[in-house]
Amino acid sequence: MPANRFNGYTDLGIGIGLRVPHYHHILTRKPVVDWFEIISENYMCDGGRPLQVLDQILEQYKTVQHGVSMYFGSTDRVNREHLKRLKRLAERTKTPFLSDHLCWGSIDGTYTHDLLPMPYTFAAAKVTAEHVREVQDYVGIPVCVENVSSYAEFHESEMTEWEFLSEVVEQADCGILLDVNNIYVSSKNHSFDPYDYLNNVPHERVGQIHVAGHSKYEKYILDTHDHPVLDPVWKMYAHAIRLCGPTNTLLEWDAHIPSFDEVHAEALKANRFIKQVVREEKGAHAIATA
Amino acid sequence: MRRLRELQRLTATALMRPLGRGNHTQTKWTDGRAMTQVAAEFIKPNDRLSSYERLEIYNRQYWFRVLDCLYDDYPGLLAILGERKFYKLRIAYLTRYPSTSFSLRNLGSKLEQFLTEEPPWSHPLEAMVLDMARFEWAQVVAFDGDAKKPLSVDDLLGKGPSNLRLTLQPYITLLNMGYPLDDFVIAVKKRKRAMRSEASNAMEGEHKERAARRPRLPKPQQVFVAVHRFQNDLYYKRLTPIQYRLLAAFRDGTTIESACEVALTEEADVDIAPQLRGWFQTWMELGWFCRGE
Numbered sequence: 001m002p003a004n005r006f007n008g009y010t011d012l013g014i015g016i017g018l019r020v021p022h023y024h025h026i027l028t029r030k031p032v033v034d035w036f037e038i039i040s041e042n043y044m045c046d047g048g049r050p051l052q053v054l055d056q057i058l059e060q061y062k063t064v065q066h067g068v069s070m071y072f073g074s075t076d077r078v079n080r081e082h083l084k085r086l087k088r089l090a091e092r093t094k095t096p097f098l099s100d101h102l103c104w105g106s107i108d109g110t111y112t113h114d115l116l117p118m119p120y121t122f123a124a125a126k127v128t129a130e131h132v133r134e135v136q137d138y139v140g141i142p143v144c145v146e147n148v149s150s151y152a153e154f155h156e157s158e159m160t161e162w163e164f165l166s167e168v169v170e171q172a173d174c175g176i177l178l179d180v181n182n183i184y185v186s187s188k189n190h191s192f193d194p195y196d197y198l199n200n201v202p203h204e205r206v207g208q209i210h211v212a213g214h215s216k217y218e219k220y221i222l223d224t225h226d227h228p229v230l231d232p233v234w235k236m237y238a239h240a241i242r243l244c245g246p247t248n249t250l251l252e253w254d255a256h257i258p259s260f261d262e263v264h265a266e267a268l269k270a271n272r273f274i275k276q277v278v279r280e281e282k283g284a285h286a287i288a289t290a
Numbered sequence: 291m292r293r294l295r296e297l298q299r300l301t302a303t304a305l306m307r308p309l310g311r312g313n314h315t316q317t318k319w320t321d322g323r324a325m326t327q328v329a330a331e332f333i334k335p336n337d338r339l340s341s342y343e344r345l346e347i348y349n350r351q352y353w354f355r356v357l358d359c360l361y362d363d364y365p366g367l368l369a370i371l372g373e374r375k376f377y378k379l380r381i382a383y384l385t386r387y388p389s390t391s392f393s394l395r396n397l398g399s400k401l402e403q404f405l406t407e408e409p410p411w412s413h414p415l416e417a418m419v420l421d422m423a424r425f426e427w428a429q430v431v432a433f434d435g436d437a438k439k440p441l442s443v444d445d446l447l448g449k450g451p452s453n454l455r456l457t458l459q460p461y462i463t464l465l466n467m468g469y470p471l472d473d474f475v476i477a478v479k480k481r482k483r484a485m486r487s488e489a490s491n492a493m494e495g496e497h498k499e500r501a502a503r504r505p506r507l508p509k510p511q512q513v514f515v516a517v518h519r520f521q522n523d524l525y526y527k528r529l530t531p532i533q534y535r536l537l538a539a540f541r542d543g544t545t546i547e548s549a550c551e552v553a554l555t556e557e558a559d560v561d562i563a564p565q566l567r568g569w570f571q572t573w574m575e576l577g578w579f580c581r582g583e
Contacts, residue, residue, distance in 0.1 A: 041393050046436035047461065049522040069392040075295040082392045107298045111389040112306065112352055124294050152344040153334045156297060191336060219338040220347065 002245035006142050006175025007207030008096030012062060012248040016267045019253070023053055025260040033264060035062040037250050038093070040100075041069055044085040054093070063093050064208070064248075066177075067100035069111065072131040072145060072168075073118045074104040087139045097142040097207055098135075099177040102128065102165060117150035120157035120164035129171035136174060144175035144207040149185035149214075149223035161186065162197040175207035178244070180236040181223065181252075185214050188221045198240055206244040211237055211270065212252040226255035228266050238273040246274040300332060305348040306388060308381050313353075315346040356384050359394045363430060364401075366422045366471060369478045369504050370415060379411045395434070398427055418507070421467040425475065428463035428517035432524050435461030440577035451546040456579045458541045462518045464534060469508045472515050472526040477505045520576055532562070533569060540579070 003009040013034030018026075025031070036057060043054050057063060070082065090098065103115040118124050136143045147165055159167070169176055178201065180194075187194035211234070213227030229237075229251065241247065251267035303320075310316040319328040329341035336344070360380045361368065368376045386408075387400040401423045405412055412419035437459055446454065458464075514534035516527045529537065532553050539549035554562065573579060 044393065045395065045434035048432075048434035048437075048519060050434055052522050075291060075298055079392060104298055106392075107295070107302045109390050110302065110306075111392060112302060113355055113389060113394055114305075114348065114352055116301065116305075116348065119294065119297060121294070123291060127291060127294060151347040152341075153336075154297065155332060155334055156293075189336070219343075222347075 002247050004175070004204065004207060006097065006144055006205055007248055008142055010064075010096045010248060012064070014267050014270050015062075015064070015248070015250045016263050017066075017250065017252050017254070018057060018063070019257055021257050022260040022263070027053070027056055029260075030060060031260065031264065033061060035064060035248075035250075037064050037066045037252075040065045040067040040086060040089055040098070043093075044082075044089050051092075058093060063095060064250075065090060065093055065095040065098050066146075067098065068115070069105065069113065070100040070131075070135060071103065071105040072100060072135070073102065073124060073128045074106045074131075075127060076106055076109065078131050078134050079106075083135065083138050086135075090139055090141060095141065097144055097175065098139060099144040099146055099175075099208065100135075101148050102145045102168060103148045115148040117148065117152060117154070118164065119154035120159045120161060122158060122167070125164055125167040125171060128168045132168065132172035132174050136172070142175055142207070143172075144177040145169060145172075146177035146179050146210065147182050147186075149179075149182040149189075149221075151189055151220055151222075153190055160192070160197075161190075162200045166200070166202055169202065169205050174205070176201060176205045177208045177210060178206045178240060179210035179212070180240050181210065181212040181214060181229065181233045184230075184233050184236055185221045185223045194236055195239065198236060198243060203244040206240075206247055208248040208250065209237065209240055209244070210250055210252055211267075224255060225252045229269070234269065234273060237270065238277060241274060241277050242280070246277060249274075297332060301348075304329070304345055305352050307349065308385055309349060309353050313350060315342060315349045353381075356389065356394075356397060357381070359397050360384070360401075363398055364423070364426050365478055365482065366426050366475045367419065369474070370419055370422055370507060371412070372504060375411075382408070382411055395430065398423075398430065402427060415507075418469050418471075421465070421469055422471055422475075424463075424465055425467065425471050425515070425517065428465060429524060431463055432461050432517045432519045435459075437461055437577075438580035441574065441579040441581055443574070445581060451550070454546050455543060455581075456540045456546065457543065457581065458537060459518070459578055459580055462516055462541075462578060464529070464538050464541060465515045465517065466534060467513050467515065468510055470511050470513045471508065472513065472528065474505065474508045475526075481505060516578075518576065518578065536569075537573075537578075 003011045015033065015035035015037055018036040018038045038054065043050050045051065067086065101115045102118065104118060105112045105114050105116050118128065132143055132145060145168065147161065165176065183194045183197045187197065211229045212223070212225045213229055215222045215224040215227065249270045251263065253263050253266070257263065307316055315325055317325050319325050326340065326342040329345045333341040333344050335341045357380050371379060383401055383404045387404055389397055402420065405420050405423055409416045441456065514529040514531060516529055516537065518525055518527060535553035536549055539552045544552065
């Protein structure tokens with residue numbers, strides 16, 4: 001799997017998100033899992049059960065931190081208290097890299113707790129990239145920014161979302177957490193070809209890939225993370241690893257969470273596509289060298 | 291930058307406005323203009339959804355998320371007020387005090403203040419509701435609040451009661467309540483668990499559960515409670531009035547000698563030294579004390 005400077009040169013394999021309903025199973029059965037992704041904010045507390053569980057997990061598993069409220073795209077200054085807590089947690093987890101979203105969600109110190117879409121403008125890209133750099137410099141480890149799913153677009157946008165993502169990561173010199181489900185959801189909501197997105201981001205910067213399930217409504221699709229991954233998303237995943245290499249992959253399942261085994265089995269489906277791509281590459285190499 | 295900031299302010303104002311009838315985005319903007327017109331000015335429509343409808347997705351998501359969060363954190367308030375009044379209270383509170391923290395854990399941090407400032411939302415159970423808000427926030431603090439290194443017996447060696455100050459662990463909250471809300475919340479949670487195990491697979495079960503959840507409200511009775519954790523499990527511990535006064539004095543930074551004077555005033559002619567030793571032993575075993583500044 002392609003290790004690169006954006007994911008701390010890691011080759012983690014296929015992981016799942018660490019979620020409360022699975023704590024007991026994981027701590028008592030100790031299942032074999034390549035790695036867990038933790039939501040940073042859930043452990044940025046001062047004590048108690050969350051940190052106790054985290055420490056037990058850290059003793060046995062590789063973990064990577066994923067944030068949900070840094071809001072790189074907010075025009076507010078980066079919250080110093082948030083940064084301090086994030087760094088303290090990163091020192092505890094030894095996470096090889098961090099990720100958070102390409103979005104905004106707070107203004108004038110008020111938090112919406114949502115991942116709101118950016119207006120895709122050069123001015124917004126500049127602000128966002130500056131914030132990513134600030135976080136990266138303060139915490140001292142690589143940062144990957146994740147594309148979000150969205151349901152609205154702004155008139156002000158001057159470019160496509162993938163051009164905006166590319167602009168931000170180049171300016172910030174950071175990595176990408178490529179969420180193929182989010183690309184699929186947004187492509188349906190905004191009527192673009194998701195393969196244009198996949199084909200036009202800087203693949204060498206992809207440090208991790210997310211897959212997840214979503215829900216279809218009459219007029220739009222919601223990114224609910226409460227289903228198995230749908231076939232079109234797996235197909236996009238296969239295309240993504242053809243372009244980026246079979247990088248660190250993670251399944252997100254956040255609502256109506258089934259058993260640990262079911263979630264893990266769903267994540268491991270990614271192996272089929274990775275093997276398929278490896279076979280294709282070997283075949284191509286054999287033809288080229290014959 | 292200024293333009294982006296204005297756009298973010300406008301969007302945040304729109305999506306954090308309370309929902310209107312039928313959980314739809316309000317039809318009028320703050321200045322009286324049609325919301326469809328305002329939304330169309332900054333959000334693109336597509337071939338299936340108008341600008342207003344696209345904004346409404348976010349408006350709903352915001353409210354469903356923050357309302358759900360308080361619903362989960364305040365089962366006692368729900369049981370006292372009932373579904374409808376608790377819903378209105380949450381909207382009023384979140385409208386006045388939206389989140390100012392990166393963590394939803396802190397969403398209820400100003401609820402006590404809000405209830406003090408705006409008692410009509412809890413009328414006619416103002417005192418009980420205020421006690422419950424304090425009690426349930428204390429549980430948030432006890433769950434993941436900071437813990438200092440507990441004081442050991444060795445730390446006390448060579449120190450006299452006139453100059454030794456103990457401090458309570460930051461995760462402990464002492465409460466003087468006008469109602470036995472600890473027992474009430476235990477009953478609420480038991481009932482909720484029982485209902486959950488009965489109604490496993492029907493969506494409509496949720497409403498039945500909510501309707502049946504409200505136990506009989508407690509009668510007035512002064513109780514003193516410490517909300518704390520032990521081995522990372524949450525506990526409510528009843529205290530006697532003297533215990534409460536003693537612990538409150540420690541919490542407020544007085545010396546052991548002064549705390550005992552304050553706490554024992556009314557029982558001066560009773561020899562409670564043996565009891566005191568027992569209390570201290572228990573509190574030390576629970577790790578409640580840390581060194582004061």
